Amino acid sequence: MKDHLEEVLGREFKDPKKNVGKIVVLLTREMERYPTPSVTMISWQKDPYKVLISCLLSLRTRDSTTIEASKRLFTVADTPEKMLRLDVESLEKLIYPVGFYKVKAKRIQEINKILLEEYKGKVPSTMNELLRLKGVGRKTAGITLVYGYNQKEVAIPADIHVHRTANRIGFVKTKNPEDTEQELMKLVPKELWGDYNNTFVGFGQNICQPITPKCGKCLITVYCIFFNKSVKPLLKEKAVKFGF
Numbered sequence: 001m002k003d004h005l006e007e008v009l010g011r012e013f014k015d016p017k018k019n020v021g022k023i024v025v026l027l028t029r030e031m032e033r034y035p036t037p038s039v040t041m042i043s044w045q046k047d048p049y050k051v052l053i054s055c056l057l058s059l060r061t062r063d064s065t066t067i068e069a070s071k072r073l074f075t076v077a078d079t080p081e082k083m084l085r086l087d088v089e090s091l092e093k094l095i096y097p098v099g100f101y102k103v104k105a106k107r108i109q110e111i112n113k114i115l116l117e118e119y120k121g122k123v124p125s126t127m128n129e130l131l132r133l134k135g136v137g138r139k140t141a142g143i144t145l146v147y148g149y150n151q152k153e154v155a156i157p158a159d160i161h162v163h164r165t166a167n168r169i170g171f172v173k174t175k176n177p178e179d180t181e182q183e184l185m186k187l188v189p190k191e192l193w194g195d196y197n198n199t200f201v202g203f204g205q206n207i208c209q210p211i212t213p214k215c216g217k218c219l220i221t222v223y224c225i226f227f228n229k230s231v232k233p234l235l236k237e238k239a240v241k242f243g244f
């Protein structure tokens with residue numbers, strides 16, 4: 001314990017921006033040991049429609065709830081045509097208890113209608129077209145393109161986990177996920193964009209958690225501005241106080 005603490009406190013801080021590639025690769029490997037985020041699991045089926053709908057379901061909803069609701073829904077209806085045969089109440093029941101399930105059920109049916117009328121039942125494959133769909137923001141559009149269409153170099157979809165971790169580590173200094181995405185796109189090497197969301201959603205859910213980050217389990221303390229500015233001084237104080 002004492003030796004480990006001494007070692008952690010003795011490590012010299014390294015600029016996270018200059019080591020961004022190394023950090024993304026390291027954490028991508030590390031996150032293989034943790035549960036896969038729900039939308040990524042759904043993306044393995046390589047169906048942009050399922051990715052789009054499950055991403056809409058996932059907003060303000062726990063991953064386990066999203067997965068279960070997506071499974072229930074896609075077993076009954078996995079295309080816009082099939083889903084439109086359901087009335088909104090049936091759809092609500094299938095996706096309950098995802099957050100805002102009533103609003104989402106209505107939105108999903110509006111989107112299904114547009115997909116059928118304007119895109120022959122297919123999900124559009126460009127950012128601009130996706131953003132025209134009501135309820136689809138930059139993050140959902142990015143996830144659909146990156147994980148549904150495998151267009152890895154068009155976006156780094158940023159949710160609250162991506163936003164929080166990037167600011168804590170010191171990759172960016174931003175106020176919202178939209179700006180975080182733009183700044184990350186300037187910083188992260190393009191070949192790593194496809195891994196970024198998946199890796200940092202998992203990292204934010206399991207290690208760099210919102211209220212109490214698990215810095216003791218983190219592999220990148222040496223690069224993290226938050227750790228070096230806020231956690232390390234406290235650890236040093238404690239070490240002195242308890243005579244470590």
Ligand code: SF4
Pocket residue numbers: 168169207208209213214215218219220221224225226227
């Ligand atoms: S050291 Fe702590 S705050 Fe920094 S990235 Fe790791 S878990 Fe998050």
